[in-house]
Amino acid sequence: MSHRVVITGAGTINALGHDVPATLEAMREGRCGIGPLDIRDVDRLAVKIGGQVTDYDELTHFNRQQISLYDRFTQFTLLAARQALGQAGLSFSGDLADRSGVVLGTSGGGLNTQDENYRAVYEEGKNRVHPFIVPKLMNNAATSHVSMEWNLRGPSFTVATACASSNHAMGQAFNMIRSGMAEVMLAGGSESMLCFGGVKAWEGLRVMSKDACRPFSATRNGMVQGEGAGVFVFERLDHAKKRGAEILAEVAGFAMSSDASDIVMPSKQGAARAIAGALRDGGIDRSAVGYINAHGTGTAANDKTECAAVADVFGAQADNLMISSTKSMHGHLIGGTGAVELLACIMALRDGVVAPTIGYEEFDPECALDVVPNAAREAPVEVALSNAFAFGGLNAVLALKRAP
Numbered sequence: 001m002s003h004r005v006v007i008t009g010a011g012t013i014n015a016l017g018h019d020v021p022a023t024l025e026a027m028r029e030g031r032c033g034i035g036p037l038d039i040r041d042v043d044r045l046a047v048k049i050g051g052q053v054t055d056y057d058e059l060t061h062f063n064r065q066q067i068s069l070y071d072r073f074t075q076f077t078l079l080a081a082r083q084a085l086g087q088a089g090l091s092f093s094g095d096l097a098d099r100s101g102v103v104l105g106t107s108g109g110g111l112n113t114q115d116e117n118y119r120a121v122y123e124e125g126k127n128r129v130h131p132f133i134v135p136k137l138m139n140n141a142a143t144s145h146v147s148m149e150w151n152l153r154g155p156s157f158t159v160a161t162a163c164a165s166s167n168h169a170m171g172q173a174f175n176m177i178r179s180g181m182a183e184v185m186l187a188g189g190s191e192s193m194l195c196f197g198g199v200k201a202w203e204g205l206r207v208m209s210k211d212a213c214r215p216f217s218a219t220r221n222g223m224v225q226g227e228g229a230g231v232f233v234f235e236r237l238d239h240a241k242k243r244g245a246e247i248l249a250e251v252a253g254f255a256m257s258s259d260a261s262d263i264v265m266p267s268k269q270g271a272a273r274a275i276a277g278a279l280r281d282g283g284i285d286r287s288a289v290g291y292i293n294a295h296g297t298g299t300a301a302n303d304k305t306e307c308a309a310v311a312d313v314f315g316a317q318a319d320n321l322m323i324s325s326t327k328s329m330h331g332h333l334i335g336g337t338g339a340v341e342l343l344a345c346i347m348a349l350r351d352g353v354v355a356p357t358i359g360y361e362e363f364d365p366e367c368a369l370d371v372v373p374n375a376a377r378e379a380p381v382e383v384a385l386s387n388a389f390a391f392g393g394l395n396a397v398l399a400l401k402r403a404p
Contacts, residue, residue, distance in 0.1 A: 004237035005177045006403065007346065008245040009090070011083025013076050014228030014340050015051035015330045019083055023340070024347050026329065027355040028376045033330050034213060034224050041196045047208045050194045051226025051331025069132055070145065071110035072192040073336075076229035077142035078149065080339075081186055085150060088233040088245060090184065092151045099182050101154035102146045103173045104231070105165025105189030107335030108198060110137030115197040142190055146231075154182050163295070165189050166230065166338030167388035167396035171254035173234045174398070183236050188339035190229030199225065205264070207299050213332075214359035215296035215325035216303050216367040223297040226331025230339025237404065247403040249346050252383070253282020259393025266302055266389055271309035274395035278385060279313075282399040286317050289399075290381035291348045293341045294371075295389045296325025296357065297332055304366035306387065311369070322379065324357040324372040338388045342398070345384040349402045352380050 012019065015033030016026035026033065036042075037050045058067055058075055070078070092100050113136045120126045135141060140158040147156045155176060159169040166189030173187035193199070202208055202225060209222035240247055255277025259270035279286060295306055311318045326344045333340055344355040353376055360373035386398045 001180060003178050003180060005174050005234055005251045006237050006240050007232050007248045007251060008235045008240050009084035009088030009233030010248060010343060010346065011080035012228065012230045012340055012343060013053060013079050014333065015053060015226050020343060023343055027326060027344055027347065028353055030356045030358045030375055031329065032358055037194060037199070039195055044196065045199050046203050047199055047210055049210065049224055050199070051224060052194050053228055068130065069136055071113045071136050071141060073106060073110060073190045074142040074145055076192060077104060077190040077231060078145060080188065080190070080229040080231035081146050084186065084231045084233050090233065096183060097151050097153045099154050100152050100184040101182055102143045102152050102156040102186045103159065103169040104143045104146070104187065105159045105161070105169035105335045105338070106139055106142065106191055107160055107162050107165055108191060108193040109139035110141060111193050111198050112195045113137040115195040118197065146186060152186065160335065161394045162390035162392055163332070163334055163337060164388035164390035164394050164396040165335035167386060167398055168256065170232065170338065170342070170398060171256065171396055174251045174254050177234055177236050183239050185234045186231055187234050188229065188231035189336040191333045191336035192227040193334060194225060194227045209298060212359050213298040213328045214361060215294070215298045215328050215357050216364060216371040217360045218362040218364035220298045220300065220303065223299055223327070224331045226333045228330070228333055228340060229336055230342060232342065249349050249403055250401040251398065252401045253278045253284060253399035255281050255397055257395045259395070261393055264391055266305040267393060268305050268308045268312065270393055270395050271306060271389050272312045274397040275309060275313045275385065275387065278397040278399040284383055284399055286314050288383045289321060289385060290379065291345065291354050291384040292321060292323040293344045293384065293386045294323050294325045295387045296327055298327065302389070306389065307367045307369050318369060321370060322354050322372050322377065323369050324355055326355050328358045338386060342386050345386050345400050348381040348384050349400060352378055354379055354381065
């Protein structure tokens with residue numbers, strides 16, 4: 001038996017806001033959260049901007065014992081999960097606890113902790129580190145702490161597929177509930193790579209912009225890193241209805257594909273297979289799709305490849321689609337990016353407001369789609385897609401419908 005899956009809670013912290021309402025307000029206003037980085041040794045970086053979470057004090061949210069265990073990416077995850085579960089109004093005990101779990105995406109995991117401790121042993125010459133460094137930096141730390149905090153005893157694990165990690169994680173959660181393996185799953189992702197080592201490594205790829213993220217614009221010159229988390233409560237529809245939960249959206253389809261061609265250059269065919277697969281999985285006609293939250297990194301190769309893939313799948317219908325990249329506002333959260341971007345899909349479905357692609361300056365004939373330039377748009381949307389296309393050629397696309 002196949003079960004329908006809905007979203008009943010959402011939480012986030014990112015460069016646009018410390019919660020969902022603040023984030024959606026910024027998206028509606030087309031506000032940019034990218035600015036000068038405030039990190040150690042920023043003067044040694046060529047790239048000095050990012051979508052950094054500002055006005056954040058970890059001691060406001062966690063005690064010192066917790067902080068000794070929680071890397072910044074874990075802290076962000078716990079805060080987002082707290083919001084999502086607060087909205088969903090769920091607590092877990094007995095059989096529900098056994099049939100509920102966590103699937104989260106991240107790419108760098110505890111990179112801040114690694115950076116700090118490599119500095120300590122190599123630069124400062126220290127011979128000892130804190131005994132909890134390994135459990136603090138491991139990629140599954142956030143998943144484990146969420147499961148412990150809320151007594152989630154069902155299937156729980158972490159997905160690491162670079163920039164598609166969150167979408168892969170949410171897709172796995174969706175499939176688990178749909179198949180009957182679980183009733184409730186917390187899903188999403190988080191990332192905090194805005195430290196000296198994290199930014200310096202990305203500089204080496206020569207895909208980073210030094211001034212702004214301008215997806216689909218002919219003047220684009222690269223991506224901008226961001227940080228933060230997005231966590232959602234995925235729930236079986238009948239379970240949600242039985243307890244009278246507010247439903248934010250329905251998760252209708254999911255597909256994955258592998259380019260199997262290049263470690264960094266995207267493939268139009270691989271992206272198109274994932275998009276078409278999500279529609280097929282959800283039994284969705286192409287004409288029903290109103291909005292696509294694009295991967296839209298702002299690099300020359302990604303943007304034109306993604307637009308070509310959309311055109312291939314939708315044909316003449318592509319001209320009737322709205323497609324935008326919210327990375328222009330919050331930056332690229334790498335493993336956490338799909339989770340924050342799913343909020344834009346929910347906003348389009350629930351509120352009829354499509355987030356814009358800001359920073360758009362000049363038309364690019366290789367990106368000749370309606371990219372909702374610079375200002376949000378009011379329009380009814382019945383079906384939305386969220387695209388994620390990662391380094392390594394690993395693609396994941398989610399299809400969402402308006403709440404039933």
